[in-house]
Amino acid sequence: MTSEPIKAGGKVEPLRKTRPCPECGKPSAREHYPFCSDRCRTLDLSRWLKGSYAIPVADDEAKADGTDDRE
Numbered sequence: 001m002t003s004e005p006i007k008a009g010g011k012v013e014p015l016r017k018t019r020p021c022p023e024c025g026k027p028s029a030r031e032h033y034p035f036c037s038d039r040c041r042t043l044d045l046s047r048w049l050k051g052s053y054a055i056p057v058a059d060d061e062a063k064a065d066g067t068d069d070r071e
């Protein structure tokens with residue numbers, strides 16, 4: 001156990017600990033740091049290109065209005 005106090009600064013630790021992929025949360029890979037794969041990297045990049053985090057259009061999963069189980 002280390003008894004060294006944590007210095008309150010804005011220093012970022014070098015590439016030591018594996019950070020979770022900002023896309024899926026999996027451990028990042030060195031080749032695609034800080035992402036886990038090129039896929040997640042592209043995903044994040046595409047979001048940037050779009051200008052904002054757009055919500056993917058989900059299929060019409062909304063159930064019909066009260067036509068499911070009505071009594």
Ligand SMILES: [Zn+2]
Nearest residue numbers: 021024036040
């Ligand atoms: Zn990922």
